[in-house]
């Protein structure tokens with residue numbers, strides 16, 4: 349009789365799996381990668397990025413309107429990642445002059461770029477206007493004037509969209525919700541008519557092309573997407589009636605969730621709301637269908653279907669492209685036993701300078717042993733990083749219970765054991781910083797076919813001095 353053990357919940361066949369007990373990503377052995385490049389080490393799979401993009405593009409093919417995806421580069425703007433995303437066939441969203449610079453350098457054409465941001469500088473607006481990008485999303489009445497003034501100065505015509513904040517809540521963390529009136533984003537529904545009028549005043553320098561919203565990141569339900577789209581659609585129709593101006597696009601932002609709890613064996617004690625949010629799965633096709641269904645009904649009722657038939661839908665997915673395509677390898681560097689509390693502490697080389705969300709949002713990254721991926725993960729440990737703060741821990745130090753108090757790993761973990769934090773591709777390397785004089789880590793991309801390629805070298809001590817003038 350043959351016995352086959354089911355693969356662990358975190359496994360994704362062909363991409364993330366245990367082979368001979370060692371964690372493999374895209375066919376590459378994580379223990380060999382760690383040996384060659386040291387840790388902490390981020391590892392990405394090109395195949396997984398491409399398959400995430402393919403899933404989005406397949407959803408677009410089923411939608412009743414043309415759809416364009418603009419990858420939210422804030423999630424991860426490593427140049428090799430940007431290039432892979434571009435080659436996979438989608439466009440890019442940027443949130444600063446720096447991200448615009450990187451997107452252009454990665455080979456995106458200006459008409460493949462949209463630019464968001466609450467605090468754009470004159471220089472950033474100039475760069476976007478001069479490049480001639482697809483849309484600058486104006487975040488306020490003031491910004492419409494700013495963009496117009498800069499376009500006039502440059503003798504250009506800027507394509508703009510208006511970012512709205514219509515008061516739509518989601519079940520994500522407050523810090524990740526962006527369509528609430530209490531948030532810092534966008535133009536309120538009450539301001540919209542004035543904003544539209546203002547944006548039309550100088551057609552020589554401003555071309556009002558669209559309307560934009562982002563309800564928030566990791567949005568677990570379809571309803572907020574549908575409500576957001578419907579709100580924008582209604583503004584579009586009213587605006588057309590008043591002015592005769594037809595908008596070309598409706599941009600529904602990002603927020604398609606990623607299931608961080610594919611393996612939920614350690615999530616039992618998390619609050620239910622947190623578990624539901626972290627384990628959400630929404631098909632991009634369903635997001636598009638729900639949004640367009642609401643708009644189609646309202647268009648039919650208003651006799652405005654011809655307007656809907658002229659609209660391109662934009663989405664700005666970040667997390668859903670890159671989160672589960674990356675992981676962070678870290679080595680246990682120290683161990684201590686505390687008989688007073690009964691805890692065994694494992695001190696790793698990956699702190700909140702690399703995984704900021706784990707501290708700010710108590711974000712859950714599933715942890716496994718990379719060198720003993722097959723062994724039963726049944727022994728509880730307290731986990732912490734190398735930084736000098738008590739808050740540099742892998743549990744909820746504020747005791748809100750939003751992370752497990754202990755992580756389960758194989759028995760008898762010792763210094764030197766290699767661990768992996770999974771689903772760590774989004775909002776990690778984009779946010780890392782060299783706190784405590786810790787050089788930023790290397791990043792490897794495993795190419796299709798399993799060939800690892802260094803796509804960011806590890807910083808040196810000299811790099812720690814690079815910007816200082818002394």
Ligand SMILES: Cc1ncc(COP(=O)(O)O)c(C=O)c1O
Nearest residue numbers: 420562565602603664665666667
């Ligand atoms: C305006 C905008 N678009 C898109 C995104 C990407 O969101 P996500 O990574 O959840 O898809 C964000 C991130 O919060 C955003 O602020």
